[in-house]
Amino acid sequence: MTSIARTPITGLDLTGFTEREPGLWTDEAGLILSVHFFPLVPDLPAPLHEPERLRYGCAQGTAGAGGGLIEATVGTVDGLPALRQLVKMPLQSRQGQAFIGSWTLPKDRCSTVVKVQSAEGTTTGLREALVMNQVGPADYFQPHPYAGGGLPYHVADLEQWDAQFPDHPLTLVRAALHRITPTVTLHDQFKTLPPFTGPTPPPAG
Numbered sequence: 001m002t003s004i005a006r007t008p009i010t011g012l013d014l015t016g017f018t019e020r021e022p023g024l025w026t027d028e029a030g031l032i033l034s035v036h037f038f039p040l041v042p043d044l045p046a047p048l049h050e051p052e053r054l055r056y057g058c059a060q061g062t063a064g065a066g067g068g069l070i071e072a073t074v075g076t077v078d079g080l081p082a083l084r085q086l087v088k089m090p091l092q093s094r095q096g097q098a099f100i101g102s103w104t105l106p107k108d109r110c111s112t113v114v115k116v117q118s119a120e121g122t123t124t125g126l127r128e129a130l131v132m133n134q135v136g137p138a139d140y141f142q143p144h145p146y147a148g149g150g151l152p153y154h155v156a157d158l159e160q161w162d163a164q165f166p167d168h169p170l171t172l173v174r175a176a177l178h179r180i181t182p183t184v185t186l187h188d189q190f191k192t193l194p195p196f197t198g199p200t201p202p203p204a205g
Contacts, residue, residue: 007037008105008112008190013183029118029172033180036113042106047198048074048081055146062087063151070099070157070170072146077103077114078186081195086174088157096120099170101177105186106196114184116176118169127165131156 003010005023017025017033025033045057055072062069067089075084082105088097098119105112132140135155144153155161162171 003187004035007035008187009035009114009184010187011183011185012114013180029167030121030169031172031176032117033176034115034117036115037110038113039110041109041200042104042111042196043199044083044104044106044196045199047196048083048106050198052146054083058083058085059144059146059151063147066090068152068157069144069146075103077105077181077184078191080105080186080191082106084177084181086157086170086177088170091119096124097169099173101173103177103181103184105190107190108194108196110193111196112186112190114177114180116173116180118173120169127161127168127170128154128156130164131161 004012007023012035014025014033016027017031018027019025023035027033044054045061046053048054051074054074055069058072059069067087070086070088071084072086073084075082082103084101084103086099086101088099090097096119098117100115100117102113102115132154139155141152141154143149144151157170159174162168162174165171
């Protein structure tokens with residue numbers, strides 16, 4: 001099987017998705033699935049074997065871009081170490097948020113990414129309001145699990161609430177990423193590249 005859209009990805013379950021352009025697909029629920037290859041040192045704040053520093057740096061970086069990091073977990077994709085992230089970003093054109101789930105597979109001088117995203121529709125904030133009503137304001141806001149009390153965080157984004165909100169974009173993104181991950185296969189040449197050992201240090205002086 002040939003690589004997908006000039007990435008090292010050789011296989012991917014695209015059930016329910018329609019190709020819109022090379023490397024990008026959509027489904028009827030409004031999900032956008034895309035694959036990417038970056039011929040650069042991965043833009044990650046720490047190597048995967050330092051998960052606490054990695055998650056802290058990702059949380060701070062996402063916040064600096066105006067969003068929020070919901071989850072960051074080190075796992076594997078087709079046997080390779082990878083970083084799974086769920087983030088939310090404010091929409092630029094209207095009220096609401098976009099939710100983005102991704103796997104980043106970093107190598108020493110490049111990376112490939114599988115990304116699923118979806119945005120809120122005309123109804124925004126309903127999940128948050130209903131969860132706050134159930135748990136109460138005191139238990140709704142929590143210290144960020146990766147960055148302490150310095151960043152905003154609330155419990156409505158937790159996976160335990162997905163069943164109550166099956167059509168919410170976060171639920172859809174998380175479920176799609178769970179389904180797709182075991183189906184990803186990678187080119188042997190990419191799999192044998194040297195591993196990512198950390199970000200490039202800044203120049204001295």
